[in-house]
Amino acid sequence: MPLRIPKLGMAMTEATFVEWLVDDGAVVxxxxxxxxxxTDKVESEVPSPAAGTLHQAAEPGVVYPVGTEIGTLDVPD
Structure with missing residues (x-):
């Protein structure tokens, strides 16, 4: 399952990736x-959409457009 930069506001087009709160390869x-x-207005924590194993791709401090894939979540069948 892809993890993407979410759209947190109507006018939001991009966000700065601040940090991972969980280690790469962790079960969440x-x-x-x-x-x-x-964003230019607020810092937000983004929750996992499901239980699974996290695989990180995004780097802290980088600005990404909304919808950019920043990692994946391996979800058990």
Missing amino acids: ADGQPLYSVE
Whole structure:
């Protein structure tokens, strides 16, 4: 399952990736905070959409357009 930069506001087109809150390869729970992003107005933690194993791709400090894949979540069958 791809993890993407979410659209947190109507006018939002990009966000700065701040940090991963979970280690690469960690098993995470549904709803567990995975990473934080910052817009011109606010910094937000983004929760996991499901339980699974996290694989990181995004680098902290980089500005990404909304919808950019920043990692994946391997979800058990």
